[in-house]
Amino acid sequence: DTGVSQDPRHKITKRGQNVTFRCDPISEHNRLYWYRQTLGQGPEFLTYFQNEAQLEKSRLLSDRFSAERPKGSFSTLEIQRTEQGDSAMYLCASSLEQGAPHQPQHFGDGTRLSIL
Amino acid sequence: AQSVTQPDIHITVSEGASLELRCNYSYGATPYLFWYVQSPGQGLQLLLKYFSGDTLVQGIKGFEAEFKRSQSSFNLRKPSVHWSDAAEYFCAQNPNYAGNNRKLIWGLGTSLAVNP
Numbered sequence: 001d002t003g004v005s006q007d008p009r010h011k012i013t014k015r016g017q018n019v020t021f022r023c024d025p026i027s028e029h030n031r032l033y034w035y036r037q038t039l040g041q042g043p044e045f046l047t048y049f050q051n052e053a054q055l056e057k058s059r060l061l062s063d064r065f066s067a068e069r070p071k072g073s074f075s076t077l078e079i080q081r082t083e084q085g086d087s088a089m090y091l092c093a094s095s096l097e098q099g100a101p102h103q104p105q106h107f108g109d110g111t112r113l114s115i116l
Numbered sequence: 117a118q119s120v121t122q123p124d125i126h127i128t129v130s131e132g133a134s135l136e137l138r139c140n141y142s143y144g145a146t147p148y149l150f151w152y153v154q155s156p157g158q159g160l161q162l163l164l165k166y167f168s169g170d171t172l173v174q175g176i177k178g179f180e181a182e183f184k185r186s187q188s189s190f191n192l193r194k195p196s197v198h199w200s201d202a203a204e205y206f207c208a209q210n211p212n213y214a215g216n217n218r219k220l221i222w223g224l225g226t227s228l229a230v231n232p
Contacts, residue, residue, distance in 0.1 A: 006159075033219075040225075041224065042208075042223060042224055042225055043206075043220075043222055045219050045220075048219070091159055091160070093160075102167035102168075104150055104162045104165050105162075105220065106162065107152075107160040107161070109157075109158050109159040110157075110158070110159050
């Protein structure tokens with residue numbers, strides 16, 4: 001079990017640029033979640049995949065945000081035309097479908113995005 | 117609306133002292149409850165979980181939590197705190213209702229400081 005891996009750990013970019021983050025979940029996990037976390041707050045749900053299907057997107061996720069999980073393994077989160085308010089920690093988590101809701105979500109170390 | 121409440125935003129304890137972090141949940145059917153810890157700049161690490169059975173659950177790093185249905189609480193405890201326990205602690209619930217897609221409801225977190 002190598003855990004959930006996120007890349008990059010930090011991203012600094014100018015306002016208006018596009019950024020893409022990658023998440024590699026635990027290999028046997030078929031559920032994958034993206035969260036956003038700002039300082040002093042808990043994680044905020046963005047979107048969720050079961051295998052390659054994106055089953056839910058938060059209303060907080062504007063059309064500048066897009067996520068994919070093309071082969072049901074790794075996932076990418078892209079933010080287009082970044083804004084100051086996008087500065088946050090972006091967290092990825094994965095879990096097993098089998099075993100009902102007591103299966104915990106396992107988190108990566110996150111990608112810290114800073115918009116200049 | 118479902119919610120998870122962590123009444124204490126910040127707690128300071130002395131090293132070696134006992135610790136209790138409070139958590140109250142609001143969705144009562146069958147609570148699936150989790151405690152996570154987050155060190156600065158890191159992702160969230162699962163400490164322990166509860167979904168049925170013994171109401172006192174043991175976790176990693178010497179933590180335990182007690183589920184009390186009558187009080188809708190799931191408080192986290194540790195008998196003797198170490199300086200390395202200084203971190204942010206989050207309580208979360210999976211309300212497990214149809215269509216929720218296992219999204220967790222998060223408390224706002226409790227920041228723990230440990231005095232030497």
